[in-house]
Amino acid sequence: MKGGDVKMKGRKGLGIFAIAVIIALSVILCVQSSASASQNFGWLEVVHYEPNGSITLRLVIENPLNQTIHIIEPVAIPVPWGTDLIYGNITYNTLYPTVCPNASEGDALTGGLGPFIEVEFDFDRFLEPGERAEELLKLKINDWKGHSPSGITKYTFPYQLWMQTEEDTFFHYPIVTIEGIITPTFCTKPGTFASYDKFGVVDLTPDIINNRYGIFPDVNLLQPGKSQNITVTIWSGNGTEVKNATVNLSGCGVFISDSTYPYEFKGVNPTSIGKIKITAQWVENNITMNAIDFVPVSPIPNEPSSFSAIHHSMPITEKTVNISANVTDSEGIDMVLVKYWEDSKPWKYYRRMKKGDNNVYSTSIYLPWQWDGETIKYQIVCIDTTGNITESKINQFTVTPYGVSLTVDKTKKSTTPNVNATYLITVENIGTRTDNYTLVIDNPMNASVAELNKKSVRLLPGANETVMLNVTDEKLGTYMVNVTAISEGDPNKFDHINTTTVVTTEVRYDFDTGGGGYPSIMGIHNGTITPSHNIIANRLYTYPCEGTGGHSEYVRIWNSSWSVSGTWEGYGGDWHNITFNETFILYEGKTYNYTIRTGSY
Incomplete structure (x- = not known):
């Protein structure tokens, strides 16, 4: 799937308790495919850790091949219970639980054996040969000690096979799908902070979980345009201070580097709002170590969103x-x-x-x-x-299986006294079960006519039906009439539309050919009409040529399944119009036949 969609083999259902034992093994084993033998596609490393505070992970994906590769799904990182998200470029379409902030609540509910937790990065991209991409994930630590991505370590397979003590905390390396490569290799990046084994599992054991790792500046906020000194301390994770690192500050107009211990930066003066990124790199036991942290640059106070x-x-x-x-x-x-x-x-x-x-x-x-x-x-x-x-x-x-949607052809129409303005209202069952809908009228302006041709409809899922609302009054004015459709299956599911009807002395037509001019021909006129939009009609007006009593004597409109007609009632009263015996609709895109017989001009 593309665009951040989620596919996790062997896990069906959401928020339910299932342990896919075989699948769990398959996603964490560091296996190479025949298409990528001896190729390393990247790594995940801890770049900052504060006991009982937070952990920052750096995900690096690189292309070691001589061809372009396509990462076709989000990159998932399984994380232990007892963490919450602080920062990460997570996907738009996460379907599975992202975090379990309170592990003890999860343990109480499930007995410590529950849903698989993973954070997904939006990583749908192409990488050229030798190209590298990376993301940072920062997690807040709550009560994660002794937990794995699927519960309490000692209860969850396969983590229980690797733990050294019951307090061991596990997360493991990314689940990545690269097009054309069965199982890309994500070899572990060894270091002093965590125990990395051949399965790609990161084991935070009790002897290191209480140690700090990474960069710890002596300031937690800088102001733009204000000069300030920063001293950076770096901890290796085994309880010792790092004194052989190269430290860089970058961002917000600041670019400074220092390789001399103690790492003191004088007169740091950011020019814009944002974050200054602090990176440190050093060699420990012949291994290159990395640490990353940020210092915010903000006015005081930092206004909330x-x-x-x-x-x-x-x-x-x-x-x-x-x-x-x-x-x-x-x-x-x-x-x-x-x-x-x-x-x-x-x-x-x-x-x-x-x-x-x-x-x-x-x-x-x-x-x-x-x-x-x-x-x-x-x-x-x-x-x-x-x-x-x-x-x-x-x-x-x-969440319920019931739903309804109402739409109307127009929200505002005009008419004359005692002549209906007719609205076409479509009721649609957007739920997943058959349902009955009650249609209720609200007539706050007390229009003398505010009537629906149906008061309820029954619809299958996805089906719709059109009903008509007629509104008018004997007095000139503006009349608001609202219609609400209420689900019988779940009365809390309803929708409504609002209409405004203007009763005026000016007649407005849904379809008007205009008056034309001389010469006009009396006789029988046959033809077809295909509306470009729905037309509601109940009468036909004929323009007389100037100085005449020209009129239509008879009109019929029809198609293969329907017909309507009207006859002139003579001079007197509303003699320009032929009124049909019903209000009808000519639907957009459908072709209708017509016959009009005109009288003397």
Whole structure:
């Protein structure tokens, strides 16, 4: 699949408890295919770690072949329970749980044996020979000690086979799909911070899990246009300080390098809002080590993001619900996500939102059958350019298989006193079950006529039916009439349309040929008409030539299955019009025959 779609072999269903033992082995083994023998396509490494705080992973994918490669699916990184997302270029279409922020809640619910957790990077791209791409993933650590991507380490296969103590915490190397290559090799990157074995599993053991690793600057915020000193300390992960590193600062107009311990940077003066990236590289036991961290550059205070117009469409089982919001931030926006979860479950899903016009961000979420009847809660999450995170208030909806949509041909029409303006209203069953819909009229302006030709409809899933709403009054004025369709299966699912009818002395026609001119010919006129839009009609007006009493005496409109006709009733009253015995619709794109017999001109 392309575009961030998700496919995980052997895992069917969402938010349910299943351990795919054979599949788990297949995704973590460091196996080479015949098409890529002895080729290494990249690695994952820890570049920052703060005990009980956060961990930052660096994913590097490179092309060692002499041909272009195509990474055709998101890159998935299985992570342990007890983590939450801080930053990462995650996909737009995550379907499986992204994180389990509270491992103890997951343990209590599942006995420590539950759904597989993975974070997916949006990595659908081509890499030329020798080209490299990388992403950073920063996770917040909660109570992850002793956990794996599918629960408590000692209970979950195959992690239980590799643990050294019950407190070992596991994540492992990426699941990658490269077109034409069966199983690309992601060999481990050894180091002092974690135990890497031949299966590509990263084991954070108790003897290292309490040690810091990476870059730790002595400031946590810089201001644009203000000079400040920075001292950087680097920890190796085994409890010792690194003194042989090369340290670089870059971003926001700052480009500085230092290889002399202690790593002190004088007069750092960023020129713009954002983040300064700090990188460090050193050699340890003949292995090149890397560390990465950021210092935000922001005015004080850093204003939180602003959210408005948060909206979700009708949530229907086995369909997608659309979520949108207007999001602004004075520091600039890096990315906007939606975080959502089943109210009864501890794991969370994240999905990237796409920016549209006028600062509106949107995405869609698939609602599987397992969520039928579930309350789903969600928040909009904005990460600004400085790394500051703001979350909106919690919104929620309940998933059911019922839904309805109402549309109307026009929301505003004009008519004359006591002559109906007719609206075509289409009722559609957008749910996944057959349903009955009650149609209710709201007539706040008390129009003398506000009538539907049907008060209820029954529809199969995906089916629709058109009903007619007639509105008029004996008095001139503007009349609002609204129609609501309510699902019988779930009365909380409803839709409505608003109409405005102007009763005026000016007659407006749905179809008008114009008056024409001399000479006019009396007789019988036959032809066809194919409307470019729906036409609602109940009378035919004939333009008389100037100074005459010209009129039509008879008209008939028909096709193979339908016919309507009208006859002139003589001079007197509304003699310019022939009124049909019913209001009818000529539908867009359909061809109709007509016969018009005109009288004296």
